[in-house]
Amino acid sequence: MxxxxxxxxxxxxxxxxxxxxxxxxxxxxxxxxxxxxxxxxxxxxxxxxxxxxxxxxxxxxxxxxxxxxxxxxxxxxxxxxxxxxxxxxxxxxxxxxNIPAFPGSEAVAVIEAEMGVPLSQRFSRFEPVAVAAASVAQVHFATTTDGTEVAVKVLRPGVExxxxxxxxxxxxxxxxxxxxxxxxxxxxxxxxxxxxxxxSFEMDLRLEAAAAAELAQNFANDRDFRVPAVDWLRTSRRVLTTERIRGVPVGDRAALVAAGHDPKDIVSKAAGAFFAMVFRDGFFHADLHPGNLFVAADGAIVAVDFGIMGRLDRRHRFYLADMLLGFLTGNYRQVAEVHFDAGFVPASESIDAFTQACRSIGEPLMGQPLEKISVARLLSQLFQITRTFKMETQPQLLMLQKTMVLAEGLGRLLDPTVNMWALSRPLVEDWMAINRSGPARAMLTAGEALAGLERLPALMGDFERLLRQLSHGGLSLDPETVRAIRGSESGRNPMIWPLWIAALALAAMAIAQLVAATH
Known part of the structure; x- marks a missing residue:
């Protein structure tokens, strides 16, 4: 009450x-x-x-x-x-x-409480005025005791x-x-x-630090996209310290041009980075608004703020690639089949009706200039019609759609004549050719089969324990069945042998698939 x-x-x-x-x-x-x-x-x-x-x-x-x-x-x-x-x-x-900053003295108090030592033992200089403030935390520039320039993110007092x-x-x-x-x-x-x-994820800055480290590892050999390094010594649940980056905000087109950067080149790099995050790695920055991206002096895009990240498993990546290429080529039957094969649309629904609904979305795009096509809008319309066909919500794809909205807005801000998805299309097609080829599918199937075999001993053990529990659980079993379940005095259960024979058969099938995939 x-x-x-x-x-x-x-x-x-x-x-x-x-x-x-x-x-x-x-x-x-x-x-x-x-x-x-x-x-x-x-x-x-x-x-x-x-x-x-x-x-x-x-x-x-x-x-x-x-x-x-x-x-x-x-x-x-x-x-x-x-x-x-x-x-x-x-x-x-x-x-x-866009939230007003809290006093720098409170930020210092949080840092000292988290580090367990005076601020001077971790930083030789700390700027008390925040350079950015959000609902969960704010950022201060500082210099560590070894002379490294860093950015320090501090949770708001009482935010939890x-x-x-x-x-x-x-x-x-x-x-x-x-x-x-x-x-x-x-x-x-x-x-x-x-x-x-x-x-709850954003309230623990160690998780954000881990996300930044993973993204940095994924792009370790990429000259066009970078992630600031994490200072783990100065990072805790309520404090995150990373290297300080210097660059022009990606949303300031005039400043980018004045600094000698080509907006079309930046869009191209952003498209390549986005493709790599989504399709190559299945781990993407899900808050790509202009305030979180900068362009360094060498032209590389540098991302910050990793509190909101998204993941796509291989199945969802295949779905997304098949679906996008189906729409872009006008193959609406392929789009429909992808949804049914993935189990997103129940088999009880009409694939012909779903194909027609997909056509209603794709046809208005055919013949349109590439800069007029919005993939984010396409996904949005697709999600709306799938409700009619009892398609369950896919949280990973909804987060991806939001990221696409932000990325498209960024691309049009930099150069309205360039479509970043058109730039990504050859990359998606190459990725599909490699990862959806016959040998690649066979290797994937064989890998899944072998992974299943690795779990078989544990499953067999669980099954054997279940049989023994049933024999003592008050069920009405005849003496011969009970003796068979209990097995010999050594504890071996002869009823398990047929299951192991089935496991060996599965292993033989997996090995045969693996051999076929390599030829």
Missing amino acids: FRAARHLGSLARIGWHLARHDALFPLRNIVGLTPFLRVARWVRPPAEIVVGLREGQRLALALQQLGPSFIKLGQALSTRSDLIGEEVAADLSTLQD QAFARDLDLLLWLAEQLERFQSMRRLKPVEVVGRLAESV
Whole structure:
């Protein structure tokens, strides 16, 4: 009861704020709320600052002013164009963590508490004024005791408690919304759950450091894309220290040109890096807004802020490559077959009808100039029609779609005449030719079979234990069966031998596949 009363007070404040920004539209489909929305609009007329703005723009502005937790909520919703619509999702994707900085003295206190030593034992110089501030942390420039220039990211004091309080409110609200039939398709509890999962990851900067180190390792031999090195000695749960990078913000086109960089060349490098992250490695930076990318003096793109990362396993990478090439070549049957083969669309649905739906998305793109084609929009429309065909949500692909929206926006900002997906297409086709060839598929199948065989002894042991438990579990078994299950005095179970024979047969099949794949 106390929880509900507390949250109702907070909810009234939020509703008042949304009404001021004319951003109550997400609630208009709830039965019984229409009169309330009309009254709210009359009591609290929209402010002048939102006049002429689209719905998504008004909601983004309201969430930004509500504070850090609601900014994160908007960023999470920006990946769900299948639920809130393409235009609103695109507007929410512009949300940035532009939050006032906290005092440098508090940052020093956090660092000393985490390091267990005075600041001077780790840094010879520490700039008290933050150079960037977001909802979870802020960044200060410093110099280590060995003379290395670094960037120090420090969690906001009390940020864990603040997010926990707001997330509890959002979860309570989501639970109330799910009581309405019209809101269940939006899966509000699931959205808040994913938001909580993302925030908990960002609250431990050691995890971000590990993500940065993994991405750096993946691009160790790449001259066009770099990741700042992590200083592990000066990194902990609430502090992350990396080498300081120097460069021009990728979103400042005029400064890039003035520094002698070619925007088309930068787009090309960004496309190559994005392809490598998604297809080659299956591990990508999922927050590629202009504030997180810089261009170094040598022309390399340098990324920062690795709190939000995405992963794609090999199966999803194959799906994505097949689907994109199918759309770009007008082979809509291939697009449909990819979805059915991957199990994304139930076999009970009509593949012909799904092919027709895919054609409705792809045909408007045919004959269009490459710079007019948006792959992010294509994915968004695909996710919307798949709801009709009972396709389950694929979280990895939703995060990728959000990243594509940001990457496309970045490419068009640098050079509107260049399409970064057209630049990536030859790379995707080459990758497909190598990784989807007959020998490659055979090797993959053989590898999966051998991996399964490695798990067989453990499975056999589990099965044997299960049989022994059944023999003592009160089931009605005849004496001969019990003796067979117990086996000899040495503990060996003769009933297991047929299973081992089957395992050897599987091993022979896997070896045969492996031999065939190498010829």
